[in-house]
Amino acid sequence: MKKTENPLNELIASNLYARYSGILSLSDIPLFLVDTNGYVLNELIPSPDFCTLLCRKRRDQVCCDYRDRFNSDEEEGTFVCHHGLQNIFLPIKLHDETLGYVAGMQVYSQATEYQKFMIDVQSLKEETNTELEYIAKSIAALKTVDENKMKMHEQLCSHIAKNISIDLSESIKGHTDSDVARLSIEKEMLEKKIIDLEAKNASLVVNPHFLFNTLNCIARIAYFEHSQKTEELIYCLSDLLRYNLKQDDQLHTIASEIDNIEKYLYIQKARFTNRLEYTIDVPENIRAYRIPNMVIQPIVENALIHGITPKRDGGKISIIAEEFQDLVIISVEDNGSGFPKDVLEKINQLENNSGLGVRSTAKRLKQYYGDCYGLEIVKSDFSGSTVAIKIPMQPIGRC
Template sequence: MWLKKLNKKLSNSKVGVIIALFYFALIVASTAVSSLFYEKIYLNITQKKVSEVSVQTLNSIQTNINLMINNADSLSKMVLSNSDLQKLLRQGSMYEDLNTQAKVSSYLYKFIQSVPYVSSVYILDNSSNIYSVGADVLPSIPAQKIIDAKWYNRVMEKKGGFILELNGGGVTFENSKDNYVSLIRLVRDMDNVDKLGVLVINIPQKSFKQVFDNISNDVETNIAVLDEENQKITSLKNVNEHKENVHGGIDVDDEMMRAGDEFVGNDIGYKMKKIDKTEYLITYSSKNDYNWKFVSVIPFAQLYKENMTMIFIGFVIILFNGIILFVCSVGISRIVTTPIKYLLNSMKDIEKGVFNEVQIKAHGYELKKLCRGYNIMIAEIKKLIARVIQEQKMIRKAELYTFQAQIKPHFLYNTLDSINSLALSGCNREVSELVEALGNYYRTSVSKGKEIITIGEEIEMVKNYLKIQKIRYPDLFEVEYSVGVSCLEYKIPKLILQPLAENALYHGIRENGKSGTIKISAHMGDGVAILSVEDDGAGMSKEQIDDIMNINNKSIKESFGLRGTLERIKIFYGDDDACRIESKLGEGTKILLYINIEDKED
């Protein structure tokens, strides 16, 4: 119903504002709903993207650590293949040959100094002697402790392959409180692969942390490297020193170690986990040959905040665009409704009979075409009305000429009837005068075939006509003329005064039963020539006058006297007020004609 009301008042300037507000409200509502869906979709996409990036990060860390372990493996092979070291170990004791021992010691020091990620080297010979070289002061270790270590038999079984043990696998090779990884392998004779001893190369935690520093600086991300027993080798954050976690008070180490068990059997994986009302993204990777596990824990709240920030920014942008759209909609609606308003006003003028073209600056192809089409329609209507008027004038003129053609024989019949009566009466002189007057009358009446003559010529015809009638009725009437010279040259349809004079004679004076006077006058008025025929005969009642002046009276077509003449004048001048009758019963009649000399001079 509301939209129907708007449709009825489309040209109202307020409608554009209402429509703009309506669409603005729709934009805000749709934006709010879209934001909810966008949030869900964005979170899912973000979770997937962040998980993929996190897996890639773990893979990068894993690749770098694998490279470091492989380099340590290669370096360990270089150490155990050293000829001096092989010579000492074949003798059964590292202390058997001091000169050779000095060479081995020098070689190992250079090795530690040239390889920054190695902190110390231990060698156990077959005589249970331990020889060690380190960047710092090394602790004293009983040989039996190495032999009794859990990993000792595993090293023997590897037959030259290496194993990795966190913090020496229970054997203290370093004085530092930081974690370290021990690469342990069997030293075999290069000639006969006999067992010569055990080599231990220790890699400190700082070497692993350097890998993290090259990968990520995000303080909100926790990344840990776990050994095959799910013990933490190192992490991006030093959570060992601060057991409380800034993210909700949980122990991130515990979650990482738990994740190592949860993802058993999978090389890579990720999942969302809610801990103490906080969502965390946990990512896992274990693509290596030594069963180490790489775990990252990211608090998703931070991503959610970033997401909300983006949503808020998007909402503000949409709101701003909505305001701009609102303003533009109002302007555009006015561009549309203003021409329509002018068109409606012009249409209202058409109802009043006023046909005016609209002169407005329309924007847009459709509006320009509409206004142009409307103006063309108005112009065509004007042309059509003018054509109809012209056709009506032509029709009325045709009727006028028909009346004129009928008047000529009418007068002739009456005149000939009079001549016949005089001839029968033996009035030869009167017949001669009547014929002469008739000749003069028709000479003026013919007017070389012209239907429009001057007022002077029309007065002359009336004089000849009344002269004829005076011969017929010498004692019936008298004639008085009052003609202004200034109006004699103006043109009128011929035979408009003669029928009026005839009517005054027959229906005025003769019907009254006594003699009377006919007055013919012509003089100038205000832009018109006023012609009048007056008698003092029988006169007419108001009903008779109304009957004569009624242009729809069917008797007009049958009357070639007063009614026909009045109708001719109305047709010719297109003015119903061109004729007026003043009359009273017993007092006479006066007929006035108002001829517009400006329009009909030609």
């Protein structure tokens, strides 16, 4: 079949990348479409310069290793090229006829990475008439990825090949059911990605134990070496990390939040020395109230980053709590230069999804207590900032 007659060309012309941009974002490993003659029809995720400019005889045609595979009895699979790079090719079929392939990968596995250092650079220079410096940079840019990431990319290639086959079949039939089939495949891909992420997150449950044990071991060494300050900082960091990892939905006492803030500021004081001063004034009766965990620290952290850090002489952070009518108000004050204009705009945009600690904290407070409560930026100017956290006196309340 001639290149111009291939139905894949019409599909590509209909903005193919936009259709698959959602699942393509799951990978950064090369992925391209190629016809049975080896002509590259579309590079969905670009190939490395080494493959495109040094291995291919023509820019618009894959290397001889790929063409040999297309001319063999193998319909699909993975292979290692003569430079040691892992590759994949999967057929795109219409009525049992192969119109092209989804191909790519072009990375080293950990087992084949050593072959990168065995590439005959001098021969490449003579064959391609390319400067040695460019060849060296192109080789250095070749990626090495682990086996799990390669398997994920294989699944991605497989689903895109199936998607395109469905699109071609349905476009000839004149049906629109291909959208449903494609969405089903994309859903399956995203679900697999979620499972992969959940597995990685599950490993984090184990890893902190190693971290805490290591920190405690270092603290004991500091103790025996009579480094009291170092020992205290390590124990504070260990406690701070352990508290920050409590991702439950339970309300914590303000006392436990303040204890966590004190450890955070103690560590920062060691870093900033005389550039940071802080005071905490929270009456005992207020400490018994409950609040979602990790809602005060983001406010304190913002005061440190935007208020104290930019000032040459540093400054002071004050945390003050008081009861007012039926409210408990916790104020975080600093004598810095106020929030930068762009940061303030992001905080004030209710629809903003920037992920700022202040913004997400405000949302969490409203979810717990209702729209009458939450955060208020009381002041933000050249003399400093004041951010107030407002919660009801009762543990849970609605307005």
